[in-house]
Every structure is written in C-alpha cells, then in structure tokens.
Amino acid sequence: MLDPNFLRQNTEAVASNLARRGHHFDLESYAAIEKQRKQLQVETESLQSRRNTLAKAIGQGKSQGDNVDDLLAESAEVGESLKQKSAALEGLQSELEALLLNTPNLVADAVPDGLEEADNVVIREVGERPGLGFEARDHVELGAMHAGMDFEAAARMSGARFVVLRGSMARLHRALAQFMLDTHVNQHGYEEANVPFMVLPQAMQGTGQLPKFADEAFEIQGEHARFLIPTAEVPLTNLVADQIIDAGELPLKWVAHTPCFRSEAGAYGKDTRGMIRQHQFEKVELVQIARPDQSQEAFEQLTSHAEAILQALKLPYRVVALCAGDLGFSAQQTYDLEVWLPSQKTHREISSCSHFGDFQARRMKARWRNPETNKPELLHTINGSGLAVGRTLVAVLENYQQRDGSIVVPEVLQAYLGGQTVLSVNV
RNA sequence: GGAGAGAUGCCGGAGUGGUCGAACGGGCUCGCCUGGAAAGUGAGUGUGCGGUUUAUCCCGUACCGAGGGUUCGAAUCCCUCUCUCUCCGCCA
Numbered sequence A: 001m002l003d004p005n006f007l008r009q010n011t012e013a014v015a016s017n018l019a020r021r022g023h024h025f026d027l028e029s030y031a032a033i034e035k036q037r038k039q040l041q042v043e044t045e046s047l048q049s050r051r052n053t054l055a056k057a058i059g060q061g062k063s064q065g066d067n068v069d070d071l072l073a074e075s076a077e078v079g080e081s082l083k084q085k086s087a088a089l090e091g092l093q094s095e096l097e098a099l100l101l102n103t104p105n106l107v108a109d110a111v112p113d114g115l116e117e118a119d120n121v122v123i124r125e126v127g128e129r130p131g132l133g134f135e136a137r138d139h140v141e142l143g144a145m146h147a148g149m150d151f152e153a154a155a156r157m158s159g160a161r162f163v164v165l166r167g168s169m170a171r172l173h174r175a176l177a178q179f180m181l182d183t184h185v186n187q188h189g190y191e192e193a194n195v196p197f198m199v200l201p202q203a204m205q206g207t208g209q210l211p212k213f214a215d216e217a218f219e220i221q222g223e224h225a226r227f228l229i230p231t232a233e234v235p236l237t238n239l240v241a242d243q244i245i246d247a248g249e250l251p252l253k254w255v256a257h258t259p260c261f262r263s264e265a266g267a268y269g270k271d272t273r274g275m276i277r278q279h280q281f282e283k284v285e286l287v288q289i290a291r292p293d294q295s296q297e298a299f300e301q302l303t304s305h306a307e308a309i310l311q312a313l314k315l316p317y318r319v320v321a322l323c324a325g326d327l328g329f330s331a332q333q334t335y336d337l338e339v340w341l342p343s344q345k346t347h348r349e350i351s352s353c354s355h356f357g358d359f360q361a362r363r364m365k366a367r368w369r370n371p372e373t374n375k376p377e378l379l380h381t382i383n384g385s386g387l388a389v390g391r392t393l394v395a396v397l398e399n400y401q402q403r404d405g406s407i408v409v410p411e412v413l414q415a416y417l418g419g420q421t422v423l424s425v426n427v
Numbered sequence B: 001g002g003a004g005a006g007a008u009g010c011c012g013g014a015g016u017g018g019u020c021g022a023a024c025g026g027g028c029u030c031g032c033c034u035g036g037a038a039a040g041u042g043a044g045u046g047u048g049c050g051g052u053u054u055a056u057c058c059c060g061u062a063c064c065g066a067g068g069g070u071u072c073g074a075a076u077c078c079c080u081c082u083c084u085c086u087c088c089g090c091c092a
Helices: A004-009 A011-020 A027-063 A069-101 A139-145 A151-158 A167-186 A201-207 A233-240 A292-312 A359-364 A389-399 A411-417
Strands: A121-126 A226-228 A244-246 A252-261 A280-290 A317-321 A333-341 A346-355 A367-370 A375-378 A380-388
Touching: A004 A011, A004 A069, A011 A027, A027 A069, A121 A292, A139 A389, A167 A252, A167 A280, A167 A292, A167 A380, A167 A389, A167 A411, A201 A226, A201 A233, A201 A359, A233 A252, A233 A280, A233 A359, A233 A380, A280 A292, A280 A389, A292 A317, A292 A333, A292 A346, A292 A380, A317 A346, A333 A389, A346 A389, A359 A380, A380 A389
Parallel strands: A244 A367
Antiparallel strands: A121 A317, A252 A280, A280 A380, A317 A333, A333 A346, A346 A380, A367 A375
16 A cells, blocks of 8 residues: 555655556546545544533533533534534545555656566576477476376366376475475575465455455355465465564564465466466465565565575576566566476566565554664565476476486485486386 | 353553543663662653644544444443353364
C-alpha cells in the first residue's frame, strides 16, 4: 500500500510514476473522495468531541443533583447526527482503502522504462551453454526415457498441469531442494523455516496477492476462508505482520521449501507441455526483512544468493532487470534470473527477486523500532526464489543430458544422491 | 467433538458503568548520587488517524483479542466470532 500521506501531498507525482508501469491513477475521483473524506472526518470528530463533553457534564450534573434535561436533549441530537456522519465517513474511508489496496507500488528510479517484456534489460549473462553436439531433448522426453515423469497419471487424479515424479526424477528433485536449503542456511546465513501452506485472507492481503489477484490463487472450501499459498513469500513475510522488531534483530533472513499453488488463470494455452507451468510446484524461497537504509543492499545480496545456486549447479543464466510495465503489483524493483534451456534455445525464468520497499510492510503493519527516533517505523521487505525447484530440475535435465539420454549429476548434488554421478536411462 | 478458564500497555498484573490511556510492580530512557559501578533516588516512557505545523510543539479523535448491541456515557453490561490454556474423548 502506498503512503496515504505521501499520496495526498504528491498526488500528481504518484500518478505519473504509476503511469510508468501502465497503471492509470484516477486523479479526479481520488481528489473528490479525499476532499469529502477530510470534511466528513473533521465534522465527525467534532461531534464526537461534543458528545464526550456532554456525557461528562451529564455525569457531573447528575451526581450533584442538577437538572440535566437540556444536556440530555442535546446529546440525543448529537448522537443522531453523529450516526449519520460516521456512517458516511465509514463508507468513504472504505472506498479510499479499496482504492489504495488496488493501487500498485511506486516504481523505483533504477527500473528501466518500458511496458512490455521486450523492454526488459539484460544486466549480465553468466556461465557457458553446454556444447551438446546433438539435438537437445526437452525435459518431457528425457523424463519419459527415465520413466520418471508421469503427466497422464497426474492428469487422471488431479487434472491438467500436474505431474507425478518417480524414481530418479523424484530423487533428483528432492536433492535439488535439499541442496538449495543447505546452501542458503550454511553459506548465506538464512534461518530455515517450515511454514503453513494455507493462510488466511489477511495474510494474502499483507503481501499483495489480495484483493486484486484472488482468481490466481486456490481458495479452500470450509468454515473459514483460507488460501493455498502461491509462494512461501506469503507465510514468511507475514512472520513480521503486526510486529515491532528490535533494530538489533535486523535483517531477518528466512528460507523455506514449500509447495506453491497457482490457478494460472489467464495462462490458457501457455506452456502446456511439461513441468514449466503447473498448478503445484515446489520452491525454495528467500525472504529478507531489512531496515530501510539497508534494504537496497539486501536486495542485491539476496539476488546474488539465488544466483549462487545456479552457479553451483553450473547452469548458464542471465539476470534481467524488469522494466516498469513488467513489474509485479507489489514490487518497486525486480530482477528475474533466467536459465538457459537447450531444447527451447532460450532463457526461462527460474527466479524472481523483488524489492517491495515499505509497500507490503504498510499492509501488514510490520515495523521496527528505529533507535535514532525511538519510534516504530515501517520495515522493508525483499524476496526471491532460490530457486523454483521444478524448473531447476528441468534445467538440470536439459543442460546435463548426454547423447544416450542419461543425465550427468551436477557435482554438488552427488552427495545428495548417494554419490551417484550419472542417472542412466536403463535403470 | 464435550466441559471449564482466560485474552488489558515492552512484561507481570489491577480495574465490573462516568473524572481510565488506564493503579501498582518490573523493564527501558534521561538526570541526581559515585573515583567508577551496584544500591538508592527524581522525572519520563503506547499506537493509529485527522487538524495545524510541516523541524517540533499543540489540539481533537480512536484504540484494553475482533465485530456488533445496550447507554447521555463502556476496558467495565449483553450478543456473535477468533485465539490461548486445563481436563475428557478421538487421532498422524
């Protein structure tokens, strides 16, 4: 959520910033609502003030045996008009809140201009593409050769966009997740967390998935509304919701391995083949909660932590700075990490690292106590995939495939597979 | 699933209709004391929103788990919900 105060005082600057990402902020209707709100709030509060004064006087008068009929009469009048004013005010305030909840974050200055994917800027390219010397098979084909990916069985029980992994594919998938967790915990100083996979609507609102993107998440039927998490960002970031964190504890660095559930509404016909876009996938997620003056550095650092996994796996990738129009709703700045897929002869997103500034923190009421002011101030939140496990599996299979379809096990994973160095087709 | 108890400020814990933003204790901050420290001692110590100012100050308002109600007036009374704890049952 944007700072309402800042918005009030810099409305046009906000509107032109949001225009960078292609969001139209309706200046006129905002100004109209805001003007009414101000007037109504002043009126309401002065009525409340009058009511409090009267109530006090009535109490005192009664205790002294005075006649308080006049005061009671006025109080009844005040109560009546207060009822109307406050109802009107409430309506306006929720209108304003709805507007704010549906307004995306401001775009950081460093973000490149542009409205489409084509305007994204490649910042660096790392690693060497494998010289296979033969036509690359895609992961679906490789999975089939290893009898390790059963899309049909998954479809029978769960419908489209699911997969059953078996044997070496399941084990390789698990090894990847374990390796990522261990690396972030042991090398990068993150605390491992195991979190709920279902959350209440307010948690989804805190990180920005609600109210605007309800149709992209799975909602649980039941007594209470709950959502399957679309990413561990939601439970991890919400760890600081409604909290005031001591300065000494910052930055908080969390990592969690969770399933992620996405309805992929609006993605019909896109990536229908294979494991690239599923309703359920696994991800190792990094989250940092930082003080504002250190958040930019934390963002760059977190990105490098995600990159470290790709580097350790010796997967070729590139870092892309998303242009303003391609930024997610809550993000002020985002780097995507895209891994090279030989079968598609292109880079595909395998991680997205974003800086949210205080946008999520304001929604969550996540604050820290600034020792300089001794006041609670909003935190900054940062997160990124480190990495998407399913897509990493795809990348490993495709980049490490041999002519006969066997897969060389990346060195760092061998310990997780009992020392195995190759996954052969005929086993 | 059944029975009961509870939810108050950074923490503990009072408060059962008015002068309660909330006693008291602890903690913390700033002083005093001291060669320094402990002990002692004095003062201070919530947040959101709005107005004003915009560096503060100040004023108003709201907040005692959440939402609704009764009342001139609610932390205090009533209703609903959520969460926590204890006992029983069930269960991975």
